[in-house]
Amino acid sequence: MSKLTLNGRTVCFAEGETLLDIASRQGLEIPTLCHDPRLEPAGACRSCLVEVDGERLMTPACARVAQAGMVVMTENERIDRHRQTLMALYMTDHPHEREVSEVGSPDLLLDMAAEFDAPMDWGWMEPMRGDREDRNPYVDFNPDTCIACARCVRYCEEVEGVSAITLAGRGSHTTISTVEEKSLLDTTCELCGGCIDVCPTGAMNEKLPLMRGQKPERELVKVRSTCNFCGVGCQFDLNVDLEGRDGKGQIVKVTSPPPGTTTNDGNLCVKGRFAYDFVHHNDRLTQPLVRGEDGVLYPTTWEDALERAAEGLLGVVERHGADALGFVSSSRCTMEENFLVQKMARALFRANHVHQCAAT
Amino acid sequence: MAGLVETFGAGAMTNSIGEIRDADFLFVIGSNTSEAHPIIAMEMKRAVRKGATLVVADPRAIWMTSIAKKHLQLNPGTDVWLLNAMAHVIVAEDLINREFIENQTENFKQVKEAVASYTPEKAEQITGISADDIRWTARQYATTEKAGIYYTLGITEHAHGTDNVYALANLVLMTGHLGKPSTGMNPLRGQNNVQGANDAGATPMFFPGYQRVDDPEVRVKYEKSWGVPLSPVPGLNLNEMMKTVGEQMRGFFVMGEDIVLSEPNVLELEKGLNNVDFIVMQDAFMNETARFADVILPAAVFAEKEGTFTNSERRIQRVRKAVEPPGEALPDWEILVMLANKMGANWSYKDPAEVYAEMVKDVPQFAGISHEKLEKIDAGEEGIAGLQWPCPDADHPGTKFLHEDGILRGKGLFMPVHYIPPAELPDEDYGLFLSTGRTLYHYNAATQTRRESGLDAKQSEAFVELHPSDARKRGVHHGDMVEVTTRRGSVQLRAILSRQVRPGCIWMPLHFAEARANVLTNDVGDAVTGTAEYKVCAAEVRLVESMPDNEAFFPGSYYYEKGPGLHVDD
Numbered sequence: 049m050s051k052l053t054l055n056g057r058t059v060c061f062a063e064g065e066t067l068l069d070i071a072s073r074q075g076l077e078i079p080t081l082c083h084d085p086r087l088e089p090a091g092a093c094r095s096c097l098v099e100v101d102g103e104r105l106m107t108p109a110c111a112r113v114a115q116a117g118m119v120v121m122t123e124n125e126r127i128d129r130h131r132q133t134l135m136a137l138y139m140t141d142h143p144h145e146r147e148v149s150e151v152g153s154p155d156l157l158l159d160m161a162a163e164f165d166a167p168m169d170w171g172w173m174e175p176m177r178g179d180r181e182d183r184n185p186y187v188d189f190n191p192d193t194c195i196a197c198a199r200c201v202r203y204c205e206e207v208e209g210v211s212a213i214t215l216a217g218r219g220s221h222t223t224i225s226t227v228e229e230k231s232l233l234d235t236t237c238e239l240c241g242g243c244i245d246v247c248p249t250g251a252m253n254e255k256l257p258l259m260r261g262q263k264p265e266r267e268l269v270k271v272r273s274t275c276n277f278c279g280v281g282c283q284f285d286l287n288v289d290l291e292g293r294d295g296k297g298q299i300v301k302v303t304s305p306p307p308g309t310t311t312n313d314g315n316l317c318v319k320g321r322f323a324y325d326f327v328h329h330n331d332r333l334t335q336p337l338v339r340g341e342d343g344v345l346y347p348t349t350w351e352d353a354l355e356r357a358a359e360g361l362l363g364v365v366e367r368h369g370a371d372a373l374g375f376v377s378s379s380r381c382t383m384e385e386n387f388l389v390q391k392m393a394r395a396l397f398r399a400n401h402v403h404q405c406a407a408t
Numbered sequence: 409m410a411g412l413v414e415t416f417g418a419g420a421m422t423n424s425i426g427e428i429r430d431a432d433f434l435f436v437i438g439s440n441t442s443e444a445h446p447i448i449a450m451e452m453k454r455a456v457r458k459g460a461t462l463v464v465a466d467p468r469a470i471w472m473t474s475i476a477k478k479h480l481q482l483n484p485g486t487d488v489w490l491l492n493a494m495a496h497v498i499v500a501e502d503l504i505n506r507e508f509i510e511n512q513t514e515n516f517k518q519v520k521e522a523v524a525s526y527t528p529e530k531a532e533q534i535t536g537i538s539a540d541d542i543r544w545t546a547r548q549y550a551t552t553e554k555a556g557i558y559y560t561l562g563i564t565e566h567a568h569g570t571d572n573v574y575a576l577a578n579l580v581l582m583t584g585h586l587g588k589p590s591t592g593m594n595p596l597r598g599q600n601n602v603q604g605a606n607d608a609g610a611t612p613m614f615f616p617g618y619q620r621v622d623d624p625e626v627r628v629k630y631e632k633s634w635g636v637p638l639s640p641v642p643g644l645n646l647n648e649m650m651k652t653v654g655e656q657m658r659g660f661f662v663m664g665e666d667i668v669l670s671e672p673n674v675l676e677l678e679k680g681l682n683n684v685d686f687i688v689m690q691d692a693f694m695n696e697t698a699r700f701a702d703v704i705l706p707a708a709v710f711a712e713k714e715g716t717f718t719n720s721e722r723r724i725q726r727v728r729k730a731v732e733p734p735g736e737a738l739p740d741w742e743i744l745v746m747l748a749n750k751m752g753a754n755w756s757y758k759d760p761a762e763v764y765a766e767m768v769k770d771v772p773q774f775a776g777i778s779h780e781k782l783e784k785i786d787a788g789e790e791g792i793a794g795l796q797w798p799c800p801d802a803d804h805p806g807t808k809f810l811h812e813d814g815i816l817r818g819k820g821l822f823m824p825v826h827y828i829p830p831a832e833l834p835d836e837d838y839g840l841f842l843s844t845g846r847t848l849y850h851y852n853a854a855t856q857t858r859r860e861s862g863l864d865a866k867q868s869e870a871f872v873e874l875h876p877s878d879a880r881k882r883g884v885h886h887g888d889m890v891e892v893t894t895r896r897g898s899v900q901l902r903a904i905l906s907r908q909v910r911p912g913c914i915w916m917p918l919h920f921a922e923a924r925a926n927v928l929t930n931d932v933g934d935a936v937t938g939t940a941e942y943k944v945c946a947a948e949v950r951l952v953e954s955m956p957d958n959e960a961f962f963p964g965s966y967y968y969e970k971g972p973g974l975h976v977d978d
């Protein structure tokens with residue numbers, strides 16, 4: 049274990065750790081925008097600069113690998129001044145109003161500017177990043193709030209592994225595009241939505257909530273749950289508008305937990321991130337139904353439906369024995385529900401004919 | 409997962425998803441990982457970026473083959489040949505782990521004898537993979553310390569699926585790739601809670617926790633626990649139930665599944681269902697099974713209830729209620745309690761936490777898990793959310809990889825297996841090999857995903873992949889409407905000319921109701937698990953209607969024209 053001095057205290061670190069890794073472990077907060085623990089450091093946004101003794105220039109904590117004996121400061125006047133200046137510069141072509149910049153996902157740049165009390169009056173240039181039409185159903189890109197930190201591009205390449213999006217243009221025209229400006233639908237994009245999730249300024253957004261005029265993410269309540277599609281069991285946050293559906297709550301979007309805290313490491317696939325519309329779909333069954341003498345299904349009360357169901361199942365057993373009754377349980381349902389179904393088959397009917405679909 | 413319970417003593421991924429990134433050798437067989445388990449694929453991509461060697465064995469070229477060191481494009485259904493030949497090489501070249509075999513396993517001699525005749529040269533003729541590639545793969549696997557095996561339905565959805573699992577387990581046991589991080593044998597589960605449903609005992613052979621129903625001690629324990637006499641006779645598995653529908657089986661309770669859309673050889677099944685006395689169906693949506701149901705109970709979906717799912721790596725995680733169900737729909741567990749009580753039970757569970765507590769009480773491996781503890785872990789700062797079984801007591805931190813202190817079964821059991829050709833092979837009338845599978849954009853019967861406008865935009869239509877050379881012989885062009893026929897039925901859908909499939913093979917996704925793959929598939933079941941042979945059967949393709957010139961057809965499969973990875977000329 050090597051040692052270095054961090055804000056006056058001696059701390060140990062493992063080989064290969066960055067200054068940011070060490071500082072975070074010590075509970076020190078260093079602002080970051082382009083950093084993501086799943087990605088190779090890029091050192092692009094300059095928000096994480098810290099001071100190393102004996103070096104004239106400040107250095108990005110996210111990219112700088114620690115060396116034994118380093119003396120590092122993460123807080124002092126010079127660093128404060130740098131942060132203020134940096135934010136003030138960002139603010140010269142970044143919308144200042146939340147209503148404009150934060151239509152969906154949060155804009156951390158605005159938070160940071162406020163936190164460091166950055167001057168907002170260093171002039172204004174109309175943002176010049178190019179936009180492109182895209183008929184893809186899920187990912188919206190707003191060039192005006194993009195800071196070209198390339199976190200989305202790097203995520204797409206390094207984690208998703210498909211390199212569907214790229215940086216295009218130069219200088220203040222730099223923007224996020226695709227090869228030949230195609231729609232994401234016609235690229236290698238797998239619609240994982242990771243680019244939305246990693247974007248620090250909300251430039252990448254979910255399209256549907258925007259089109260539907262739903263509340264921005266900050267006004268939603270997050271409920272941590274488990275994806276109901278495949279066997280990976282990704283953890284995600286259902287973002288709920290509590291006032292939606294007449295107070296029954298409406299899922300507006302799905303977001304990832306922070307990387308490193310769940311088995312999916314903050315990643316989701318297209319189904320987990322986007323396929324939640326079925327929850328509130330009009331086709332949902334909302335009433336118990338029983339088949340009438342005429343062969344048609346009629347709505348009825350719970351009491352009646354349960355009565356009929358019980359009678360029917362018991363009737364089968366009476367006529368043909370318990371061996372004639374099969375219980376099909378579901379891998380879509382919870383552990384608890386599966387437990388109850390098998391207990392029902394076994395304890396009530398003394399038979400073991402219980403299984404689920406696709407027992408693979 | 410009966411195969412794994414048999415050989416190792418636990419039917420689940422031996423290792424954790426998070427360990428994949430540190431593996432040095434990944435053997436992926438019968439798993440279209442990037443489409444069926446995208447998150448696992450991300451971990452594999454991460455490992456490959458760090459220098460790991462990936463080998464994919466699959467009849468079809470898939471995304472993963474594009475980053476693989478080798479793609480073993482084997483003839484469908486010849487997995488046992490490939491795996492036995494690999495075992496042959498490992499034995500012949502003395503790459504076995506003697507110490508491990510001696511101390512931790514039994515029955516090695518039988519396997520050694522069984523694989524003696526499976527030479528790589530003969531395997532080449534049957535599998536279509538060169539003897540050199542088989543040797544190379546076997547050596548790499550045997551000599552790399554962190555070498556893991558990953559497989560899914562591609563391996564188990566065969567009439568001989570359990571044999572495939574045994575053949576893989578033999579490789580693991582003879583090399584001792586077990587009980588360590590980033591190695592092991594890892595079945596990737598298709599549906600979110602298959603692991604959990606099996607763990608919870610929704611299987612004809614086992615009480616919760618894989619405790620056999622025909623084990624007298626276990627039965628007595630549950631008879632005491634539940635206060636009623638129980639049956640010692642294993643029940644019918646789903647495949648068997650479906651085959652005796654209308655005969656032995658006269659009534660059904662079906663929760664959360666569409667048997668008519670998902671079970672194979674559905675035309676026969678529908679005939680049987682007409683002779684059933686009574687069906688209760690409990691679901692969130694209308695489905696094809698509803699046509700036969702007498703009572704339909706409206707259920708809540710995952711976002712509307714509390715509970716737990718268990719994922720492929722044995723991790724129990726919380727499902728939390730975020731919104732209220734629509735109308736009068738109720739969580740399945742509440743409905744089950746009410747229904748049981750109507751049928752004479754006296755259940756008084758007040759919430760899923762209480763149900764969970766009752767379950768773990770009789771399962772030593774789960775005994776330390778509770779909703780309460782999961783809440784605590786999830787609220788904490790340290791570590792990954794959830795808890796992996798075995799977790800025998802409340803202070804236990806859960807188990808990242810299995811068999812660390814010796815194989816759970818006591819001794820790992822070698823099981824000799826022999827190749828049996830698929831139940832149905834192409835012949836004069838049905839000249840093609842049909843396999844079915846999943847795509848990234850839809851999920852099983854797609855009752856959920858097809859209600860999603862975006863996923864539908866990406867992949868809106870059923871399609872069948874056909875190799876250009878086979879297409880030419882049949883006068884079929886890209887985008888044409890074709891009819892796929894098997895001995896059981898036929899469906900019409902669009903053809904994609906694709907080099908993802910080998911010549912002589914066709915492939916179609918199983919998600920589309922208008923072209924139900926299960927009209928075509930064979931219901932011959934695996935002798936042990938009853939899992940039906942969804943994967944391979946003989947089929948023929950015929951042109952129905954050419955695609956009009958002005959129409960375009962984009963199936964949402966980016967690689968369809970060329971196929972990823974190696975491009976072979978037809």
Ligand code: SF4
Nearest residue numbers: 204237238240241243
């Ligand atoms: S959605 Fe995923 S695959 Fe598509 S561009 Fe964004 S990160 Fe890349």
Ligand code: SF4
Nearest residue numbers: 275277278282317320
């Ligand atoms: S988000 Fe995707 S990968 Fe994760 S559990 Fe859901 S379906 Fe599986």
Ligand code: FES
Nearest residue numbers: 082091093094110
């Ligand atoms: S976070 Fe370090 S430079 Fe962006």
